[in-house]
Amino acid sequence: xxxxxxxxxxxxxxxxxxxxxxxxxxxxxxxxxxxxxxxxxxxxxxxxxxxxxxxxxxxxxxxxxxxxxxxxxxxxxxxxxxxxxxxxxxxxxxxxxxxxxxxxxxxxxxxxxxxxxxxxxxxxxxxxxxxxxxxxxxxxxxxxxxxxxxxxxxxxxxxxxxxxxxxxxxxxxxxxxxxxxxxxxxxxxxxxxxxxxxxxxxxxxxxxxxxxxxxxxxxxxxxxxxxxxxxxxxxxxxxxxxxxxxxxxxxxxxxxxxxxxxxxxxxxxxxxxxxxxxxxxxxxxxxxxxxxxxxxxxxxxxxxxxxxxxxxxxxxxxxxxxxxxxxxxxxxxxxxxxxxxxxxxxxxxxxxxxxxxxxxxxxxxxxxxxxxxxxxxxxxxxxxxxxxxxxxxxxxxxxxxxxxxxxxxxxxxxxxxxxx
Numbered sequence: 001x002x003x004x005x006x007x008x009x010x011x012x013x014x015x016x017x018x019x020x021x022x023x024x025x026x027x028x029x030x031x032x033x034x035x036x037x038x039x040x041x042x043x044x045x046x047x048x049x050x051x052x053x054x055x056x057x058x059x060x061x062x063x064x065x066x067x068x069x070x071x072x073x074x075x076x077x078x079x080x081x082x083x084x085x086x087x088x089x090x091x092x093x094x095x096x097x098x099x100x101x102x103x104x105x106x107x108x109x110x111x112x113x114x115x116x117x118x119x120x121x122x123x124x125x126x127x128x129x130x131x132x133x134x135x136x137x138x139x140x141x142x143x144x145x146x147x148x149x150x151x152x153x154x155x156x157x158x159x160x161x162x163x164x165x166x167x168x169x170x171x172x173x174x175x176x177x178x179x180x181x182x183x184x185x186x187x188x189x190x191x192x193x194x195x196x197x198x199x200x201x202x203x204x205x206x207x208x209x210x211x212x213x214x215x216x217x218x219x220x221x222x223x224x225x226x227x228x229x230x231x232x233x234x235x236x237x238x239x240x241x242x243x244x245x246x247x248x249x250x251x252x253x254x255x256x257x258x259x260x261x262x263x264x265x266x267x268x269x270x271x272x273x274x275x276x277x278x279x280x281x282x283x284x285x286x287x288x289x290x291x292x293x294x295x296x297x298x299x300x301x302x303x304x305x306x307x308x309x310x311x312x313x314x315x316x317x318x319x320x321x322x323x324x325x326x327x328x329x330x331x332x333x334x335x336x337x338x339x340x341x342x343x344x345x346x347x348x349x350x351x352x353x354x355x356x357x358x359x360x361x362x363x364x365x366x367x368x369x370x371x372x373x374x375x376x377x378x379x380x381x382x383x384x385x386x387x388x389x390x391x392x393x394x395x396x397x398x399x400x401x402x403x404x405x406x407x408x409x410x411x412x413x414x415x416x417x418x419x420x
Contacts, residue, residue, distance in 0.1 A: 031087055032057045034104070037122045042106070044115055051110055054119040056126065057102045058134065059090035065097035065330055067296050068136035069182065070123050074147025074270065077108045077116065077202035084272030085146040085184075092273065096288050097297065097330065099136050101127055105152065108202030113216065116203065120156045121176035125163065128174040140296050142227075143178040147240055147270060148199040150186020151218070154248060157181040157229070158221035180296055181229040182287060185237055185269060188244035189217040196240050222251035228258040230290045232283045234267035260290050293349075297330035301353040303392050305334065306344040307399040311362060315341025316403075318363035323351035326389070351392045358388040360403065 034055040038045075045052045056070070071093075073085040080086070082102065090100025105119040124141065131138040145153030160177040167173050187196045190204070190213045204212060214220060229252050233242040242263050252259035267280045274280035291297050305323060309316045319338035323345070325331045334351040336343045338360075345351065390399050 031082075031102070032059060035126075037119060037126060043118050043122070044111075046110065051106065054106055054122070055104045056123050057090075057104075059087075059094055059100040059102070060134070061094040061097050061099055063097050064099055064135040065297050066135065066137040066299055067097065067140045067142070067291065068099040068101060068127055068131075068134065069093055069142045069144050070101045070103055070120070070127060070178070072103050072105065072120060072143065072145035072149030072152045074145070074149040075107070076196065076198045077148045077151075078198070079107065080104060080149075081146070081270070081272075085149065085270075088273055089144070092284055096291075098291075099134055109205075112205060113203050113212065116152050117155055117159060120152055121160065122171065124156065124176050124178055125171045125174040129171045137299055140179055140299070142180040142182060142296065144182035144184070145186060146184040146272070148187050148196065148203075150183040150244075151188065151199060151203075151216075153178075153181060154183060154186055154188055154218040155216060157227050158218045158223075159215075177225075178227050180227050180291075180294065183229060183231045183245065183248065184283075185233045185240050185242075185271070186231070186244055186248070187240050188219050188248045190214075191217045192243070192247070194241040194243040219247035219251045222248065222255050222257060224255050224257070226252065226255065226257045228252075228294055230260050230287055232262040232264070232286070234264045234269075234271065234280065236265070236267055237269045239269035258294065260286075262286055292330050293332050295332050298332070300325075300331050301394060302332070302334070302347055302350040303353050303394055304345065304347040304396045305351045305390075305392060305399060306342075306396065307401070308341050309338055309343065309360065309401045309403065310341055311403045313402075313404075316360075316362055317341070320361045320363070322359040323356040323390070323392070324359070325352040326355045326357055347396075351390075351397070353392050353394055356390050356392050358390055358399075358401075360388075360401065 034057055037054045037056065042052060042054055071086055071089050073081045075081050086102040090102050093100040101123065103120060103123050106115040120143065124143065127134060127136060127141050128138045143153045143156050145151065156176065157178055160175070162175050163173045165173055187199045189195050190200045229248065231245045231249055233245040235242055245261060245263065249259050249261040262283060264280050267274060267277055271280060274283060295302065309319065309321065316338050317340065320335060321338055321343050322333060322335040324333045331352045334345050334349060336345045
């Protein structure tokens, strides 16, 4: 069955029809088969029922790019929202080449801490150990969680180990540290007034040890080794207030951990993909951008690029420079401001090693700062006298450009002199 939506409005209108007919058309495919994390009995299991057997379901992308994400559905540590915070999320990840892995972790009050943490750590180790057969790079494995699943994901991101090199089980030898963290309207703190008391009660009981409450208030556990984080939340969330995401984001910034936070004005708790709101629905595109920016969607090496730039013999006072790999992949794009004829992009967000197309914009001589109306493209489609490319090498690269505009009817074009 093929569905095509010529515009976003049509997509939402069609969704109404799909809800009506879904019961007869069987539009939602069956999920992948469950893989038990401990085939011979889970660590700390109290029985042998389905509730005692944590598992994962692996959603393979048609064109995998080597990135994998372990997804922890929410449910207050008392249930699991497998569909809109699991299956749907994994299928969306597949559209950008990411392998999605949905975790079924053990729940309260049959299980309390540390059982869920043991489950998510085991799942991360499993994916890392089986990285080759899953077509996942062992250094591009992230963890994602929604609501209480966000608490579990942030716990995995702040409570991890390098694995036991002497373990008889090869899975236990792998690190449990995720390479990045994605948190959707997460429970973060257990000690602040904005906590979700139901999640805390299900995980820790009615009268938890204050030291355990402090340890699992994950905003207090962030340090320099915490993996980079992407967070989104809504201001209208009354169940898990956005202060949770604010606290984790602030802790990341304090400790120099790369982080990005989006708080949308509208939307209740538990929105999943947010398909009811075309604005909130864009959080996944912001996530895709963040994953690309941080080199999680492509296996690349980045390098520092620095240099000078003159226009008509004078240092370019205000401008921008962008380096984009010639390979049309999901590789990151590097850009920086030019000020006083100079630019410098550090290696951690630098250009991808290899051939890069360079685009320059002048922002004019406006002081103290130009506006968008002052922008003139000096390179780019339709304005090039010749495409400017540089071969970026590992380490530090110095690229100097001498640009000269030529007059054509209404179109500034470029002749270039460049020194590597």
